[in-house]
Amino acid sequence: MLDRYTFSTHAMPMPRDELQVMRAVDELLGDLDAEARQRVLAWATAKFSVGPLLQAKSSREDQLAAEMPGIAVMRNQRLEVVLSDLKAQSGVDAALRLAHVVLFAYERLTGERSASTRKVLVPILREWRLYDGNTRARLATCKGIVRKGDLVSLDAPAKRYAQSVIDEILNPDVPGRWRPPVTTRGSNRRVRAGA
Numbered sequence: 001m002l003d004r005y006t007f008s009t010h011a012m013p014m015p016r017d018e019l020q021v022m023r024a025v026d027e028l029l030g031d032l033d034a035e036a037r038q039r040v041l042a043w044a045t046a047k048f049s050v051g052p053l054l055q056a057k058s059s060r061e062d063q064l065a066a067e068m069p070g071i072a073v074m075r076n077q078r079l080e081v082v083l084s085d086l087k088a089q090s091g092v093d094a095a096l097r098l099a100h101v102v103l104f105a106y107e108r109l110t111g112e113r114s115a116s117t118r119k120v121l122v123p124i125l126r127e128w129r130l131y132d133g134n135t136r137a138r139l140a141t142c143k144g145i146v147r148k149g150d151l152v153s154l155d156a157p158a159k160r161y162a163q164s165v166i167d168e169i170l171n172p173d174v175p176g177r178w179r180p181p182v183t184t185r186g187s188n189r190r191v192r193a194g195a
Contacts, residue, residue, distance in 0.1 A: 027156055029041075030156060030159055031156060033111070033112075033113055034111030034112070066108075066109040066110075067109070068105050068108060068109065068166075070082065070083060070169070070170055071083050071101065071105055071166055071169065071170075072101070072102070072105035072106075072109065073109075074109045074110065079102065079105060079106050079109065079110075079115075079120055079124070081098070081101070081102065081105075081124055081127075081128075083101070083169050085169065085176050086098055086101075086165075086169065086176060086178065087165075087168045087169055087174050087175070087176035088176055088177070088178040089176070089177050089178060090177075090178055091130060091134065091135075091178060092134050092135065092138050093178065094128070094130055094178045094180075095125060095128075095130040095131075095134075095135040095138065095139070096138060096139070096142065097165045098124065098125060098128055098130060099121060099125065099139055099142075099145065100144070100145075100154065100158060100161055100162040100165055101162055101165055101166060101169070102115070102120065102121055102124050103115055103121070103145070103152060103153060103154045103158075103162070104154060104159060104162035104163065104166070106120055107153070107154070113153050114148065114151035114152060114153040115151065115152060115153070116150050116151060116152075117147075117150050117151070117152050118150055121152060128180055129180050129181050130180075142158075143155075143158075144157055144158025144161060145158060
């Protein structure tokens with residue numbers, strides 16, 4: 001699926017062949033690190049005599065203020081999730097969706113393929129009250145999340161899934177049933193009268 005945060009698209013309908021080429025380019029470039037991606041794009045731009053397709057970040061400060069509108073923003077080298085509804089059906093579904101969105105956004109906003117579980121993913125899951133035994137077990141068995149020590153990343157199919165989750169999140173017509181819990185376990189017990 002095309003990444004609306006990186007590629008610009010035309011206002012008029014595109015021929016089917018053009019879309020297929022764009023999907024192939026998206027998938028192939030998605031597997032490269034930021035520097036390699038920039039080299040490939042510079043080569044393609046020069047080879048086919050076209051103007052710049054992407055606006056390169058001019059400095060590290062620009063990257064620190066990077067944003068995926070309605071999804072996430074980088075502030076002071078920290079990813080902040082700004083979405084309001086994961087459009088999930090359950091807590092475990094919400095945790096999986098959030099993990100995919102976090103890893104996808106982190107790569108897009110920083111250019112780094114992998115994120116630290118301890119410093120990036122777990123704190124955000126905790127903010128959403130989604131870091132529990134069920135989440136840990138489900139994330140450990142999720143085939144699309146690639147682990148290497150503390151670092152985690154998404155493989156190509158998981159990136160496509162993350163993009164589809166983002167599309168649903170941004171679509172006001174897609175309902176979500178799950179909401180973050182308001183109380184913690186045990187805090188909603190009734191107090192006995194006269195106690």
